Amino acid sequence: DSGVTQTPKHLITATGQRVTLRCSPRSGDLSVYWYQQSLDQGLQFLIQYYNGEERAKGNILERFSAQQFPDLHSELNLSSLELGDSALYFCASSALFSGAPLPNTEAFFGQGTRLTVV
C-alpha cells in the first residue's frame, strides 16, 4: 500500500459528460501529480500541485483542470469527455519541497482510476 488513495477505481461515462477524480496523498506529502496512461502508452504528466498551488503543467488539455485543497487532497476534473480520454489516470504524491536545496525523493502512486468514455 503506497498510502495514496484514488477514487473511484473505475468510471464509465458518456461522451460530453464531466467527471471528477479524487486523490488523497500520503500523509505529510505536499506535492501531488496527475498522470494519464492511455493504452500502450507511457505515463504522460498532466499537472503538479504543491501545497495548494499549481507548480508545473504538462500535456493537460484545456478541458481538464485540477486543484489541490487545504487538506492537500486533489481533484482532477475532466469535462466534455471524448472517446480518446479513456485511460488510466494516476495520482502520485511526494515529499518534494519548494525551494532549494531539494532532497531527492520518489513519488508514490495510487492504484489509478480507469476511465472509460462510451
Added chain:
Amino acid sequence: DQQVKQNSPSLSVQEGRISILNCDYTNSMFDYFLWYKKYPAEGPTFLISISSIKDKNEDGRFTVFLNKSAKHLSLHIVPSQPGDSAVYFCAASASGNQFYFGTGTSLTVIP
C-alpha cells in the same frame, strides 16, 4: 517531446539470467533518476533511484547505472525471477520538479 525514452517496448529473459533495461534522456538538467515497476491494474511502485552525483546504486538484485556523458541509465536485475515480470518505467526529475517518465519496457522472465 519525450525527454525520457525507453526504446525497447519489451524484453524476454530466462529465469536466473540478467535482465538489462535501458533508458535514455535528453535534458541535461535532470539530476535524479528512478525506476518504477508496474503490474497490470496497479499503480507504479518505486523500485530504485540514483542521484546524478553517483554512477551506480545497488539494492539487492537491482542495480542502476548512470552514464551522464551518454545521458543513459540502465537497470540490471540479477538473477531474474518470474515475479519480476512487469512493465518497468524509467523516470527523471530536475531540481525536484515534476517526474518525466519513459514509455515503459515490458519484461517477461521465462521460468
